[in-house]
Amino acid sequence: MNFLNHYIYYIGAFGLIFIGLYIVLAKRNLIKVIIGLSIMDTGVNLFLISLGYIRKGTAPIFSQPGLDPKRMVDPVPQALVLTAIVIGVAVLALALSLAIRLYGHYGTLNLRKIKEQRW
Amino acid sequence: MIFVSILVIIMLIAAIAASAFKDLLNAVIAAALVSLIASILFYFLQAPDVAMAEAAVGTALVTAIFIIAIKRTKRNED
Amino acid sequence: MRTVISLILLLVIAVGISLSLAKIPFGVPKTKVGRYYIDKGIKQTGATNIVTSVVVNYRGFDTLGEVTVLFIAATGLGAVFATGKRKERGKVESASLVLTTGCRFLFPFILLLGAYIFIHGHLTPGGGFQGGAIIASAFLLIYLGCRGRRINEQTAKITESLAGLLFVIVGLLGLTAGGYFLMNFLPFGTPNTLFSAGIIPIIYIAIGLKVGSELAGVIDNLMEKS
Numbered sequence: 001m002n003f004l005n006h007y008i009y010y011i012g013a014f015g016l017i018f019i020g021l022y023i024v025l026a027k028r029n030l031i032k033v034i035i036g037l038s039i040m041d042t043g044v045n046l047f048l049i050s051l052g053y054i055r056k057g058t059a060p061i062f063s064q065p066g067l068d069p070k071r072m073v074d075p076v077p078q079a080l081v082l083t084a085i086v087i088g089v090a091v092l093a094l095a096l097s098l099a100i101r102l103y104g105h106y107g108t109l110n111l112r113k114i115k116e117q118r119w
Numbered sequence: 120m121i122f123v124s125i126l127v128i129i130m131l132i133a134a135i136a137a138s139a140f141k142d143l144l145n146a147v148i149a150a151a152l153v154s155l156i157a158s159i160l161f162y163f164l165q166a167p168d169v170a171m172a173e174a175a176v177g178t179a180l181v182t183a184i185f186i187i188a189i190k191r192t193k194r195n196e197d
Numbered sequence: 198m199r200t201v202i203s204l205i206l207l208l209v210i211a212v213g214i215s216l217s218l219a220k221i222p223f224g225v226p227k228t229k230v231g232r233y234y235i236d237k238g239i240k241q242t243g244a245t246n247i248v249t250s251v252v253v254n255y256r257g258f259d260t261l262g263e264v265t266v267l268f269i270a271a272t273g274l275g276a277v278f279a280t281g282k283r284k285e286r287g288k289v290e291s292a293s294l295v296l297t298t299g300c301r302f303l304f305p306f307i308l309l310l311g312a313y314i315f316i317h318g319h320l321t322p323g324g325g326f327q328g329g330a331i332i333a334s335a336f337l338l339i340y341l342g343c344r345g346r347r348i349n350e351q352t353a354k355i356t357e358s359l360a361g362l363l364f365v366i367v368g369l370l371g372l373t374a375g376g377y378f379l380m381n382f383l384p385f386g387t388p389n390t391l392f393s394a395g396i397i398p399i400i401y402i403a404i405g406l407k408v409g410s411e412l413a414g415v416i417d418n419l420m421e422k423s
Contacts, residue, residue: 005120006223012127012160014214016153018207019134025203029196031143031189035150038181039134042157045173049164052231055224059165060235060247061322062388072247073165074231079251083263085172086326086408090270092181093415096188097274100419103192110197167322168248171314175330180412183337187419 009050016043030099030109034092041088045081052077123163130156141196143189151182243385244319244394252324253397257379261364264404268361271411275418291345300342307335315405319394325401329408336413340420348417353410360407367396367403 016039023036052074058067060075099109106114130153137149154177161170226232234255235247242250252260291297315328336348371380379396386393 004124007218008120008124008127009160009164010218010221010223012130014211014218015127015131016134016157018211019131019138022203022207023138025206026200027138029143031185031192032138032146032196035137035146035185038150038177039137039153042154042173042177045169046157046160049161049166049169050223051221051227053164053224054226057165059167059322061167062239062245062247063321065389069235072235074226074228075234075247075251076228076231078166078169078248079256081166081169082172082248082252082324082326083259085169085176086263087266089176089181090267093184094270094273094277096184097277097419100188100191101277109192168246168324168327171322171327172330175327175334179334180330180337183416184419187416191419 009046009053013043013047013050016040016046028111030102030111031096033111034095034099037095038088038092041084045084045088048077048081048084123160126156126159130160143194143196144186147182147185147189150185151178154178154181239388242381242394242397243388244397245388246319246322246324248322249319249324249397249401250394253400254379254381257368257400260400260404261368261379264361264364264407267408267411268357271415274415278418278421292342297343300338304335304339307338308332311335311405311409315401316398317391318401318405319397320389320391325404326408328401328405330412332405332409333412333416337416340416348413350414350417353414353417356410357407357414360403360410363403364400364407367399371396 020040057073158174311331314323318324374382381395383395
């Protein structure tokens with residue numbers, strides 16, 4: 001139980017990364033591959049935030065004048081993950097637009113059939 | 120601590136379900152559930168800015184863009 | 198066959214990662230830069246939200262790069278869909294009166310919430326990207342609820358371009374006012390009030406408007422010819 005107390009966030013984040021990686025490697029439909037990419041993105045962001053956590057810490061905002069700055073969590077990973085989430089959305093939107101154009105051109109979204117067509 | 124463990128287990132089950140569903144609409148709803156529970160876990164890790172960004176972007180907008188893309192292509196896998 | 202090979206590969210990677218992950222402790226402070234930003238954040242920037250001061254002031258150039266990446270992705274999406282044919286808008290039956298009235302009633306309140314979040318970005322949790330995503334969700338509600346109404350594309354494009362230009366102009370003004378690009382040249386004021394923290398509210402207003410109109414334009418591009 002003590003082991004679980006320490007590492008539950010790491011197990012969750014890496015579980016998501018491995019499930020997303022399995023979807024990208026082993027599935028054949030293009031939209032399902034893009035869903036796997038989105039799950040992997042969420043897992044990486046969760047891992048980055050859990051690196052900056054301090055035990056019994058508070059959020060890094062001075063909302064009242066008398067807060068103790070020695071107990072605040074690390075603000076730098078939060079700033080990096082904010083950028084990463086927005087870039088993940090941008091990549092996802094562009095990938096889906098390319099998937100729609102591929103469907104209009106080939107008539108199917110099965111990756112094996114697209115590879116065999118030899119344009 | 121028990122609450123966080125239950126949330127992490129539900130998140131992993133939802134991710135496995137997103138891999139196993141054959142109907143693409145069900146898989147997208149499971150991925151939205153993963154993003155929602157990740158937003159709650161961000162709040163437990165004392166990061167309110169990131170929780171708000173993940174909830175607004177990952178749950179609402181990405182799911183809407185996926186559903187519009189599925190409507191313009193096929194609905195079932197293979 | 199493909200699933201078995203990928204499962205074996207993932208098992209090997211998982212064993213390797215778990216062996217090296219056991220050495221990283223959970224819940225102890227790991228870096229010294231975060232401690233420096235928390236201790237000197239209010240004095241050097243004037244914002245009480247330390248994450249905002251890191252995103253806009255200490256690492257402001259990375260935020261400019263991210264805004265550029267989002268702009269390139271939205272432009273690329275518009276370019277993929279441009280085929281030169283006339284946009285046809287088929288006949289859609291409009292929804293019931295209750296749904297239409299409810300969505301039209303709810304629309305300005307969601308815009309107000311989004312504007313509140315990005316204007317108060319330096320005092321409370323929030324900021325430009327979160328407020329912009331909420332504004333885009335308001336436009337998505339109009340698309341789903343009152344079917345058949347579209348946003349004005351010229352207004353969205355002009356708003357997005359002007360907001361992006363405002364960000365770069367504020368940075369160049371910091372360059373001329375004495376030092377480096379994106380220097381904080383306006384007075385700081387007293388902390389925890391609305392008009393404080395120099396240029397940080399201005400940059401967040403520009404980012405909020407830009408992201409909101411950009412994502413609304415993305416949804417409009419995906420939904421045409423339905």
